[in-house]
Structures are given as C-alpha cells and as structure tokens.
Amino acid sequence: MTEIEKFVEKMKQKYGRNVVVKMRNCNEETLTQVPQPLVELYTYYDSIEFPFGRIDSMENAVKYSNTAEPFKSKGWFCFGFDGYFSFWLCSYSPDLEGLWITSWDHDMEDEIECVYLNLVEFLQDMEEEYDFDMATKLPKVSR
Secondary structure, rough: EEEEEEEHHHHHHHHHHEEEEOOOOOHHHHHHOOOHHHHHHHHHHEEEEEEEEEEEEEEHHHHHHHHHOOOOHHOOEEEEEEOEEEEEEEEEEOOOOOOEEEEOOOOOOOOOOEEOOHHHHHHHHHHHHHHHHHOOOOOOOOO
C-alpha cells in the first residue's frame, strides 16, 4: 500500500462518511499532464473530499490549471481547495530546496512559494490545522 493510500484509509477511519473518495477515472495520457508529486495520487484516485478540503478530479484540475490565472502563467497545477480561502497547488518542478507543494490564499499573498516536499506531508498538515481549529472553537453558549 502506498503512502497516499495509507493516508486516505486513515482519514476514512477517522472521519467516516465525511471522506468521499472517487476512484481513478483517467487515462495514461492525461496522467502525463500532472506534476510528478501528484502522479501517485491520480494513479489511484479521481477526487477526494476531506473535512479539511478537497482534491479535484484530474480532469478538472488540468483544465483549471491550464486556463485560470495566475496558475496558467506562473506554471502552477491547482489540484484542490481548502473550502475557505486557499487553493492547493503543486509546482511542475521543485524549488531549490526540493519542495513542490503549497496552499495559497489569493487574498493574502501575492507570491506563491512551495512549502512541502510531498503530498502526504501537505495533507497531514492540512488535517492537523483543521483538527486544531475544531478543537479551539468555543462551544456555543445558550442564554
């Protein structure tokens, strides 16, 4: 079992029906349009909904990345969204530190910089941030 498969199974066990997985639905030619760190993901899955965001289908991600700005002109592959403010992005080549992946809030940041080495590291961080946010929300007070 690959690292991404292990991660998805762990999320399914933890969040149950709040994780919706669609299995692969693409051909090998389309897979060549995806940055290297996402090939393993799209080899197995078409799309995934997590409580902390979604990974788009490869077909939608390719289309969006090739048409929407700044992804098209800056060379970013937009593979998902956190459901609030941030796009999930992967570079077509690593930066000088070997990093590929980041999240980007278009309202807060002009420059896009890679922060993560691989997809599982990125998703683990997104999940930890989500869990922290849920744990620190104050309960509603009834009066």
